[in-house]
Amino acid sequence: MALLEVRDLHTSFFTDAGEVKAVNGVSFNLDRNKVLGIVGESGSGKSVTAYSIMQILASTGKIVSGSIKLDGQELVGAGEKVMKTVRGNKVSIIFQDPMTSLNPTYTIGHQLMEAIVLHTDRDKKQAYDRAVEMLRLVNINEPEKRMKQYPFEFSGGMRQRIMIAMALACEPDILIADEPTTALDVTIQAQILELMKSLQKELGMAIIMITHDLGVVAQLCDEVIVMYAGSICEQGTADEIFYNPCHEYTKGLMRSIPTADTAGTKLQPISGTPIDLLNMPAGCPFAPRCDAAMKICLSQRCQRMEINDDHAAACWMNVKKGVEDGTIIAEEVTSNA
Amino acid sequence: MPENKNVPLLEVKDLKQHFNINVGAFKTKPLKAVDGVSFSINQGETLGLVGESGCGKTTVGRTLLHLYKPTAGEIWYKGKKIETKQDILEFRKKATMVFQDPYSSLNPRMTVADIIGEPLDVHKLCANKAERQERILELMNHVGLNSEHAARYAHEFSGGQRQRIGIARALAVNPDFIVCDEPVSALDVSIQAQVINMFDDLQDKLGLTYLFIAHDLLVVRHISDRIAVMYLGKMVELADAKTIYESPLHPYSKSLLSAVPVPDPKIARANQRIMLEGDIPSPLNAPSGCPFRTRCPYATEQCAAEMPAFNEVAPGHFVACHRVNEVN
Ligand SMILES: Nc1ncnc2c1ncn2[C@@H]1O[C@H](COP(=O)(O)OP(=O)(O)OP(=O)(O)O)[C@@H](O)[C@H]1O
Ligand SMILES: Nc1ncnc2c1ncn2[C@@H]1O[C@H](COP(=O)(O)OP(=O)(O)OP(=O)(O)O)[C@@H](O)[C@H]1O
Ligand code: SF4
Ligand SMILES: [Mg+2]
Ligand SMILES: [Mg+2]
Secondary structure (H helix, E strand, O other), X not given: OOOEEEEEEEEEEEEOOEEEEEEEEEEEEEOOOOEEEEEEOOOOOHHHHXXXXXXXXXXXXXXXXXXXXXXXXXXXXXXHHHHHHHEOOOEEEEOOOHHHHOOOOOOHHHHHHHHHHHHOOOOHHHHHHHHHHHHHHOOOOOHHHXXXXXXXXXXXXXHHHHHHHHHHHOOOOEEEEEOOOOOOOHHHHHHHHHHHHHHHHHHOOEEEEEOOOHHHHHHHOOEEEEEEOOEEEEEEEHHHHHHOOOOHHHHXXXXXXXXXXXXXXXXXXXXXXXXXXXXXXOOOOOHHHOOOOOHHHXXXXXXXXXXXXXXXXXXXXXXXXXXXXXXXXXXXHHHHO | OOOOOOOEEEEEEEEEEEEEEEOOOOOEEEEEEEEEEEEEEEOXXXXXXXXXXXXXXXXXXXXXXXXXXXXXXXXXXXXXXXXXXXXHHHXXXXXXXXXXXXXXXXXXXXXXXXXXXXXXXXXXOOOOHHHHHHHHHHHHHHOOOOHHHHHOEXXXXXXHHHHHHHHHHHHOOOOOEEEEEOOOOOOOHHHHHHHXXXXXXXXXXXXXXXXXXXXXXXXXXXXXXXXXXEEOOEEEEEXXXXXXXXXXXXXXHHHHHHHOOOOOHHHHHHOOOOOOOOOOOOHHHOOOXXXXXXXXXXXXXXXXXXOOOOEEEEOOEEEOOOOHHHHO
């Protein structure tokens, strides 16, 4: 049994303009000791997926259907009492902006200790020792002194490391990191990624890493989920996703990265604009922007298809290829669709 | 391409920007945001500017354009030193800036036409309404916005579209030179590529010269002819883009480049990162001698005692490091 099992998750926001289907049938497993990357366009539902697992959605947001099992326990519909034991204790989250997630009016020592007392059975004295230990672990010098300081007295990189210390102080089974390094410089980012990697090994955690940065994914992740318009369009090991992308959106994403070879040439962006979640097309959500789109792409959504043991994608191009080289029988496709 | 590519359009000599910061009730202290930076940019060229957050990149751009009065140093434009108020005014018509954040840098209550038209009005560049309207549509066309967008408000647009509006506005004065301050960092990879291509096209079409500030080193390498690396208010290395990427000489540039996450798992796994210890020092308490010495694995006593000179170690390749020969 996987540590975390998400099945056919649907999460919507009920706004004045209508139902925004932010997450639209997402399924994945996460095992212990693994790092799962979630990438995809801005607005594709990465954060909402994470917030659904934690059940910290905005008041208009709701898990409409699906299942989220942590260690075999169903969380959807489990109620706030159960979720309180999950948040912080079993699953921790690091938000993108460390300045807004630390309270400016309390010392960081106070905030760390409060979190530890709340989420573990340590008393105040033990919480203090644990907080100091965690600060040392994330490379904050003179942690005893630093405990007495306020967030504004730290640099951006240090604040982000403090957020990581706070998230890890309670020894979660799963750490969700939502764009944890976008506000950082590359050298500080490298420090933090190294740190996350070594802590993950040391503590045996699983990590969900949400990021725009494909470089970070390549460096850190075992598995990758690519999201588009609220759904998973492709999923596989990092090597499969980078070296054998099988969804046209993923291919477009890979092509649009500047590399050593693109200098002096034109980049190949994905044309068109992001989808309107209030008006989802009938077929593949990427079809209106896809250069390879065929007739069927516009009218029918492609089901998820196994490419190999380590790789699945939902793109008609794979079906077309399969039919052409005889690995898929055409009648099967039409009857399934 | 303009034929005079080797005549500097802009020359910056020993530029300094010191902000006075209150450190007590009646005490101020100079914050040396930019502390003696020199470089030149040729017509039609793109100079990339990289370095850690707070090292002074934006301040270089703003001081260059005289949005801040330089504390010291000289700026020469087309072979003429900018000195008088009149010089500054003329220069501002030829040199503009595109800002980082497409979400906060545009007034959401103004229409696209008014945002783009504002600099036209300020500099009185159009004789009448019809001419103004025509110019606005031309500018929108340059950046790939539809004319139907003119009457809509900035908040109705996506990040990529807003960045286009910002660029159209910067182009309104017909500039020769644009400081692009992190113009794509708020954008998605796929939208980012659209905007980068647009900068490229505009350069070809209008012969523009760019100072391109960005923290994404993959983007900077893609777009720049030459790249300058800054650390704590000083320039530590300057060379053509390929050289900086393939054989950086300064210990800071080396660690910076090794830290860039490569979007390729096999390379990323094999990559030996040079990890820097500690945080960047505060510019209020900059170290003596070489600014990098507190984090530099090669630092010696000489590094603490003397500021290394910005030497030309190979044609067009400048480095400020006492131990450049030993390190490499
Ligand atoms: N409170 C809300 N009310 C209405 N819609 C919302 C709300 N929060 C998120 N959404 C919508 O849900 C969709 C998914 O948002 P989400 O924040 O998960 O995107 P994301 O993939 O994390 O994007 P980014 O990379 O920009 O962080 C978006 O279209 C967003 O507009
Ligand atoms: N108007 C100002 N008054 C006082 N200090 C300033 C001012 N503008 C910038 N600084 C300081 O000058 C230093 C350089 O800032 P600058 O914004 O130029 O850095 P940067 O390299 O652009 O950083 P980033 O990558 O974060 O944008 C910083 O320490 C900053 O706090
Ligand atoms: S001058 Fe000294 S401290 Fe500075 S980079 Fe060179 S070796 Fe390092
Ligand atoms: Mg998000
Ligand atoms: Mg800046």
